[in-house]
Amino acid sequence: MKTAFIGMLMIGTAALFCGCASVSAPYTPTTVGSLQDQDRSEALQVCIGTRSRCVSIGQPIEFEVIIRNTALEPIWVPADIDVLFTWIYPNGGRDNFMREFQTERFYSKDEAVLLKPGHALVRKETIKTYYFHREGITEFRAVVHSGGNTNPELKPFWQGEIESNGYGVLVGSEKKRGLLPASLTETSPAQEPTS
Numbered sequence: 001m002k003t004a005f006i007g008m009l010m011i012g013t014a015a016l017f018c019g020c021a022s023v024s025a026p027y028t029p030t031t032v033g034s035l036q037d038q039d040r041s042e043a044l045q046v047c048i049g050t051r052s053r054c055v056s057i058g059q060p061i062e063f064e065v066i067i068r069n070t071a072l073e074p075i076w077v078p079a080d081i082d083v084l085f086t087w088i089y090p091n092g093g094r095d096n097f098m099r100e101f102q103t104e105r106f107y108s109k110d111e112a113v114l115l116k117p118g119h120a121l122v123r124k125e126t127i128k129t130y131y132f133h134r135e136g137i138t139e140f141r142a143v144v145h146s147g148g149n150t151n152p153e154l155k156p157f158w159q160g161e162i163e164s165n166g167y168g169v170l171v172g173s174e175k176k177r178g179l180l181p182a183s184l185t186e187t188s189p190a191q192e193p194t195s
């Protein structure tokens with residue numbers, strides 16, 4: 001009986017240590033600027049950038065979303081293509097705008113854009129930060145989605161979902177209180193994706 005108890009205790013202890021070893025800390029952002037790690041599909045590439053590498057809580061962040069045709073042939077995309085922003089706070093917490101993606105529908109030529117190879121559709125998106133509760137680097141990404149098109153005249157039409165590069169922005173209380181480094185308060189242009 002004592003041997004069985006010791007054996008069960010050893011197995012329980014080993015299981016406890018194995019379980020602890022497999023638990024990893026949540027991912028927390030560490031980079032200000034573009035991470036250049038965007039998804040690459042066979043047809044599109046999405047890159048985000050902003051001039052606001054550093055903001056005070058409450059200031060809006062203006063992002064530029066560049067959706068580029070990387071295929072060798074022209075492709076149609078919705079003119080009002082769905083863009084959903086997600087972000088990771090400095091403590092690893094995740095958040096996003098709640099939004100439903102469109103399902104397949106009929107697009108007319110006026111509701112779609114034909115992207116030639118190398119050409120891009122550019123969207124401006126604003127993130128409000130008045131409810132952000134953590135200071136530090138917040139990492140943003142854009143998810144671009146198209147449910148497809150039932151209009152047979154617009155072929156090929158891109159359908160699917162693709163994620164942009166990550167982009168870190170330092171979010172702090174107030175610049176005048178010295179919480180944000182002076183080197184990051186200057187604006188810099190949004191960067192294009194690298195090949």
